[in-house]
Amino acid sequence: MNKPVEDPESEGPAGGWGSLKSIARIYGESSAEISAFETLKRQNKPGGFMCVSCAWPKPANYHPFEFCENGAKATLWESTSAxxxxxxxxxxxxxxxxxxxxxxxxxxxxxxxxxxxxxxxxxxxxxxxxxxxxxxxxxxxxxxxxxxxxxxxxxxxxxxxxxxxxxxxxxxxxxxxxxxxxCHETTSVGLTKVIGSPVGTVLWDDLEKTDCLFFFGQNPGSNSPRFLHPLQEAKQRGAKIVTFNPVIEQGLVSFVNPQSPRQMLTGEETVISDLYLQVQSGGDVAAILGLCKVVVEADDQAEAAGAKRVIDIEFIAQHTTGIDQFMDCVRNTSWVDIERESGLPEDEIRRAGQIYVDAERVIGVYGMGLTQHSQGALNIAMLVNLLLLRGNIGREGAGVCPVRGHSxxxxxxxxxxxxxxxxxxxxxxxxxxxxxxxxxxxxxxxxxxxxxxxxxxxxxxxxxxxxxxxxxxxxxxxxxxxxxxxxxxxxxxxxxxxxxxxxxxxxxxxxxxxxxxxxxxxxxxxxxxxxxxxxxxxxxxxxxxxxxxxxxxxxxxxxxxxxxxxxxxxxxxxxxxxxxxxxxxxxxxxxxxxTDYNTRLNKPGGFYRGNAAHERIWKTPENRAVFTTPKQLNALSFNDRLGRYRLLTLRSNDQFNTTIYGYSDRFRGVEGTRDVVLMCDEDIEGAGLQVGQKVRLVSDFDDGKRRELGGLTVRSHTLPRGTICSYYPECNVLNAIEHHDELSKTPASKSIPVRIERDE
The missing domain is CATH 3.40.50.740 (Rossmann fold)
Structure with missing residues (x-):
């Protein structure tokens, strides 16, 4: 199968020799002690220490090297001799x-x-x-x-x-x-509102049994590379993966397993996403509504033909509330509106929706690409809507899976x-x-x-x-x-x-x-x-x-x-x-x-503290999972206007949160600097700019305050029109403290309204 999408700026697949070279470079630059390699052997294993990087689970059946590129960098960085x-x-x-x-x-x-x-x-x-x-x-x-x-x-x-x-x-x-x-306060508030649990419902066994994963705004290649192993295994058994992300993230395009000698020697890569849709920043509400529309239309056709229903009617009747109003919204929303707000053509959303309809067990994965918007909680509620339609919460191989960014x-x-x-x-x-x-x-x-x-x-x-x-x-x-x-x-x-x-x-x-x-x-x-x-x-x-x-x-x-x-x-x-x-x-x-905390402390794979929603016990005021009817078709608190762009802030391949390991973002082809703004060719031309030109970004948040970040070099990148990218935390100077998710107050760092000025 051919790759569903290519980023011409990337140096190639996630993992592989690029990962090992990056770890080796950080080892040298950080002046890490030689004993750090012995430390890495104990990382994420019983009787060892748990990685200080992401919160990805530690499996009971661990690999000889149970660390990823990001985790290795974090350990080497703290093991410096300086x-x-x-x-x-x-x-x-x-x-x-x-x-x-x-x-x-x-x-x-x-x-x-x-x-x-x-x-x-x-x-x-x-x-x-x-x-x-x-x-x-x-x-x-x-x-x-x-x-x-x-x-x-x-x-x-x-x-x-x-x-x-x-x-x-x-x-x-x-x-x-x-x-x-x-970052994930939107998860704590948003999920609690609709399923009564502040955390995800997925367990490790679900990853092994799912036949489909839908990704929204998450980047495993840089932020949780150990996730790539179960994704590769899922692909090898025939599971489908669909990704919605404004940015082409190489970890969701293809992967070479560094722990496979055969793949390392041959360069054989696993194609991860069967379909990769570059939704515009803030457009996930409309995109997910479009997926739901495909499901509802298929169900209407099945019911008319006397065939098996596509929607899980028994689950919905027993476990949910709010379905009727939501179904009216789905049926009454036009494809024209969905295309406009998502930035995606109808036929691509229909292809993704059909994959969802055909799958028996689906996991919805998301990261800060959903949470860090003015309507981030609505993003999450919409993903839950999609999963609820076919009973994909609270059963094997299915569920909602937020990926946390800190251990x-x-x-x-x-x-x-x-x-x-x-x-x-x-x-x-x-x-x-x-x-x-x-x-x-x-x-x-x-x-x-x-x-x-x-x-x-x-x-x-x-x-x-x-x-x-x-x-x-x-x-x-x-x-x-x-x-x-x-x-x-x-x-x-x-x-x-x-x-x-x-x-x-x-x-x-x-x-x-x-x-x-x-x-x-x-x-x-x-x-x-x-x-x-x-x-x-x-x-x-x-x-x-x-x-x-x-x-x-x-x-x-x-x-x-x-x-x-x-x-x-x-x-x-x-x-x-x-x-x-x-x-x-x-x-x-x-x-x-x-229970029995000290006794179970070192159980391989950890001990499970439980999750009511995983058992289909809904600790909401309604005692049911809640369908949410969207009040708008995007996750923004502002409207588009001439000269206004949606700035999406990124973390590089050489970064963990505010910790900057170096100046190599090999998956985006950015080397030696972080002072860049990424734009599609059409936006560069439309703004009268040129690649390599120096510009400044100026906040276009409607409070009259001047916020700016200058000295940025324009770079061409594969992005939707109107969405531009630059690095966090440098871009925090552009985001207003008042610009945050409506329910959780999580800063809206993935859709900051900005203008572009020439940096004279």
């Missing part, structure tokens, strides 16, 4: 470093000592851990708890995350926003890092720790950023991450971040958020997940949750980068001990000495999810 020691600051001031690239900051190496910002010298200076905890405590005690935010990225394990949430609530607030607020971002929510009180069993916390937890909802990250800009938020404690770089309205965020009374960053490497210190600011260096975490009872296991709701144990074996590092859990306990009043039921020292005691607390707090 060290950012206190004397680094003898030659650099904070303000000077603001001119450095993100990549160059990371290249300084692992942080080794706790540091405090000294305003007089504009440098960080070494302090002891006791001094750091005392200084943080003094500042926190002076502040109104409502003005303090406890943010977390998806890095910390379940044990540290549970105690971090407890710290915030004992301190007096539920201000626990998390990195999911910026434990889902698990942190599970154990209490949540700003919404309804998500946390507060009565259990009261019983276990003899205090009255705060009852008011905390702040979402969007509201926290707004609070910073207004001056209402006075302090941020960040458990990992690079928040200043990750959020919209980046320039305003930098100014607001530096105006705080206190900033605390728990980090492994230097990043841009460290360069805008508050009036009192600390950098607290922590262990990486692959390093030995020696406590009173020995080297400690932590645990993480993957995208399929399985819990895995993880233990590091590497020598720590510095004798001065502490674990994330120990740092949290140190801040808590210094700040909070004594409570005989709150045993920070005991918990630091034995993480198994924390797992006992998690089990008591969430008994249905964590």
């Amino acid at each position: 060290r950012c020691m206190p004397d680094f600051w003898n030659d650099h001031t904070v303000r000077q470093l603001r001119d450095w690239k993100d990549h160059d900051l990371e290249m300084t190496g692992r942080l080794t000592h706790p540091m405090r910002y000294d305003d007089e010298s504009d440098r960080y200076v070494e302090v002891s851990w006791d001094e750091a905890f005392s200084g943080i405590s003094g500042a926190l005690k002076k502040l109104d708890p409502k003005s303090v935010v406890f943010y977390s990225s998806g890095h910390a394990g379940l044990e540290a995350s549970y105690l971090y949430a407890l710290l915030a609530r004992l301190y007096g607030n539920n201000n626990l926003p998390q990195s999911s607020n910026m 434990n971002v889902q698990g942190q929510r599970t154990v209490g890092i949540a700003e919404k009180t309804k998500l946390v069993p507060m009565h259990k916390l009261k019983e276990l720790f003899d205090f009255d937890p705060p009852t008011d909802d905390g702040t979402h990250i969007v509201d926290a950023v707004k609070g910073l800009m207004k001056g209402d938020i006075k302090a941020f404690v960040s458990l990992g991450g690079n928040l200043v770089r990750a959020v919209p309205d980046q320039k305003d965020m930098e100014r607001a971040w530096a105006n705080q009374e206190l900033t605390v960053m728990i980090s492994t490497k230097l990043n841009r958020s460290h360069l805008f210190p508050g009036k009192l600011a600390y950098i607290l260096p922590c262990l990486s997940r692959s390093e030995i975490d020696e406590q009173a009872t020995g080297n400690q296991y932590i645990s993480i949750e993957d995208s399929f709701s399985h819990i895995h144990g993880s233990i590091g074996k590497r020598t720590p980068a510095s004798d001065h590092l502490k674990s994330e859990l120990a740092i949290i306990a140190g801040i808590a001990k210094a700040t909070l009043p004594a409570n005989q039921r709150v045993r920070w020292d005991d918990w630091t000495g034995d993480y198994g005691l924390v797992r006992d607390l998690i089990e008591k707090t969430y008994p249905a999810d964590f």
Whole structure:
């Protein structure tokens, strides 16, 4: 079979020699220690450590090398021999470093000592851990708890995350926003609304039994390459794969398995997508409605002919609500409108729809290409509509499969890092720790950023991450971040958020997940949750980068001990000495999810904490899965107009979130730079531009504020008309903090309205 689509800029299939060369290059550039290769052999295996990259599941029957290109890069990056020691600051001031690239900051190496910002010298200076905890405590005690935010990225394990949430609530607030607020909060809110579950319903066995996968806005080639193995196996047994994505992502075009000697020697590649449809940015609502229209038309024909129904009538009658209104919408929406809003011709949508009709068991896979829109929750509801029509949720080989982008971002929510009180069993916390937890909802990250800009938020404690770089309205965020009374960053490497210190600011260096975490009872296991709701144990074996590092859990306990009043039921020292005691607390707090937690910790493949929707138990107000009638045919909050483009922000092949490993995006043919804007030839010509010309992007969000990013080189790329692309996080300067999903407030980073100006 010929490839369904080709990207002329790509260097070829995902995987293969390109993947190995990329890993080798990062090994050299990162100055990783030779022992890092031994570390990679233990990655994602029982008795080893769980990857710090994506949240893709870890199978029970693992490969000899159970890591992908992205995971290997993440491990090598943290295994660097470079060290950012206190004397680094003898030659650099904070303000000077603001001119450095993100990549160059990371290249300084692992942080080794706790540091405090000294305003007089504009440098960080070494302090002891006791001094750091005392200084943080003094500042926190002076502040109104409502003005303090406890943010977390998806890095910390379940044990540290549970105690971090407890710290915030004992301190007096539920201000626990998390990195999911910026990516898959749309999933948590959107799926909960329609199926009663905040997470996907698919298990590993479903991947082995499905006969069709529909992809929407997800890029396994760069963001979750281990997904390519089950996709290849699915293709080999005859499964169909259909992809909807504005960008040609090579991992969904073809794949050469690096673990297959035959494929590596012959270059034999597996064609992944049978049909690849380049929907325009924001056009998925219409595209999915078109798929549903094909299903409904086929069902109408079958019913008229007295044949077997295409729609699963019994499932719909027993398990769903809202079908009649939705069917009216499907029948009354014209193909003209669907074509206009999706950017796809009717015949291509019909081809995709027929594949869906012919399949018995379908999985719907999606990523941030669906979630990061003004109507991201509607995107997800539409995908659920499609799956519900044929009963493709809650049975073997079928379901909805959001692919999370950070290793434990889902698990942190599970154990209490949540700003919404309804998500946390507060009565259990009261019983276990003899205090009255705060009852008011905390702040979402969007509201926290707004609070910073207004001056209402006075302090941020960040458990990992690079928040200043990750959020919209980046320039305003930098100014607001530096105006705080206190900033605390728990980090492994230097990043841009460290360069805008508050009036009192600390950098607290922590262990990486692959390093030995020696406590009173020995080297400690932590645990993480993957995208399929399985819990895995993880233990590091590497020598720590510095004798001065502490674990994330120990740092949290140190801040808590210094700040909070004594409570005989709150045993920070005991918990630091034995993480198994924390797992006992998690089990008591969430008994249905964590039964026999410590006993099952290292079960191969992880242990399943369950998912009601997988069992067709719908925890919605209606006690049924809900069909959603769309209020509009796109996922946008703005209209098209002359000179306005839809900017889709990308991550490169040399990147994980805000971490920039290098300047090679081989799948898009971009080398040596990130300062580009990708456009189709028709848009380049229509705008009167030329390939290689320098331009600036200017926000066209209707609030009258000037936001711009200059110095970008125009490059030709295969894209739908009106959709242009450039890189995240650089493009965050163009996105307004008010531009977000209507329900979840997830920033709309995949459809930013912009204009193009010549960069004189």
